[in-house]
Amino acid sequence: xxxQMRISLDLANQALNIGEVPVGCIFLxxxxxxxxxxxxxxxTRNATRHAERNCVDEVVDKYKDTxxxxxxxxxxxxxxxxxxxxxxLLYSLKVPKIVYGCNNDRFGGCGSVMxxxxxxxxxxxxxAGVLKDEAMSLLKTFYAGTNPNAPLSKVKIxxx
Amino acid sequence: xxxQMRISLDLANQALNIGEVPVGCIFLxxxxxxxxxxxxxxxTRNATRHAERNCVDEVVDKYKDTxxxxxxxxxxxxxxxxxxxxxxLLYSLKVPKIVYGCNNDRFGGCGSVMxxxxxxxxxxxxxAGVLKDEAMSLLKTFYAGTNPNAPLSKVKIxxx
Numbered sequence: 001x002x003x004q005m006r007i008s009l010d011l012a013n014q015a016l017n018i019g020e021v022p023v024g025c026i027f028l029x030x031x032x033x034x035x036x037x038x039x040x041x042x043x044t045r046n047a048t049r050h051a052e053r054n055c056v057d058e059v060v061d062k063y064k065d066t067x068x069x070x071x072x073x074x075x076x077x078x079x080x081x082x083x084x085x086x087x088x089l090l091y092s093l094k095v096p097k098i099v100y101g102c103n104n105d106r107f108g109g110c111g112s113v114m115x116x117x118x119x120x121x122x123x124x125x126x127x128a129g130v131l132k133d134e135a136m137s138l139l140k141t142f143y144a145g146t147n148p149n150a151p152l153s154k155v156k157i158x159x160x
Numbered sequence: 161x162x163x164q165m166r167i168s169l170d171l172a173n174q175a176l177n178i179g180e181v182p183v184g185c186i187f188l189x190x191x192x193x194x195x196x197x198x199x200x201x202x203x204t205r206n207a208t209r210h211a212e213r214n215c216v217d218e219v220v221d222k223y224k225d226t227x228x229x230x231x232x233x234x235x236x237x238x239x240x241x242x243x244x245x246x247x248x249l250l251y252s253l254k255v256p257k258i259v260y261g262c263n264n265d266r267f268g269g270c271g272s273v274m275x276x277x278x279x280x281x282x283x284x285x286x287x288a289g290v291l292k293d294e295a296m297s298l299l300k301t302f303y304a305g306t307n308p309n310a311p312l313s314k315v316k317i318x319x320x
Binding site for chain 2: 092114
């Protein structure tokens with residue numbers, strides 16, 4: 001999953017470069033990327049516009065009547081553990097697999113702060129820690145208040 | 161808050177009559193109703209279209225650039241305790257007060273199953289149990305699988 005995670009990290013880096021909390025996400029369906037999202041809280045002036053939700057909206061737009069079925073077969077690849085709101089959103093949509101990078105120690109809904117999965121009657125495979133250091137470096141850069149447009153010497157993202 | 165809750169119960173009843181899980185919600189701002197929402201999961205074919213989220217979207221549409229400010233002064237009046245996803249959504253938007261009817265024993269995010277408030281750096285006043293029997297009766301009617309279009313002999317909702 002590292003190759004796919006690098007796509008999400010690239011999206012997170014794009015978010016960082018425009019002053020957003022650097023989180024990126026893709027949805028895979030039949031091994032194809034069908035949605036790409038990044039945090040857009042500042043751009044949209046909407047505190048709930050997280051990367052995962054933006055991907056869900058892309059799937060809703062793209063697949064019309066079949067989007068629920070698509071969601072039930074999607075693999076989510078996101079740089080940071082989904083927050084409680086987004087984890088609940090993904091589980092509500094019966095996503096079968098979530099791959100994430102670093103933990104979300106403040107709001108993580110996949111176990112770091114709370115584990116909301118047991119509330120939903122489904123199995124969801126969770127794969128944590130994929131390229132977690134890269135994901136965490138992006139967050140640290142953001143929260144350190146360094147110039148997000150400056151070269152990120154500590155963050156190496158291999159472009160696809 | 162009973163008068164306001166009856167507006168939400170009326171919305172929940174409307175949801176029941178079209179085969180939706182009967183949950184209704186209003187947002188109050190300066191004592192005025194600025195948003196009315198009901199569960200619309202079936203109608204929209206979107207498992208995450210809960211009453212509270214529909215109200216949030218109405219505020220986003222209505223108040224454009226000031227909607228975050230409005231949300232930080234809103235009182236939410238909802239017939240059923242918000243689920244974890246919706247509680248997180250409302251807390252993310254810094255809602256200062258939530259009034260609800262019956263508990264949500266499966267997904268409640270305001271204490272019944274989980275209490276997600278401590279994760280958010282804010283105070284939110286929670287008032288539980290307002291006309292809870294009426295709210296619960298609607299849910300029981302729905303889950304009993306009775307004809308939602310039949311007269312609801314056990315549910316008395318005083319129209320405003």
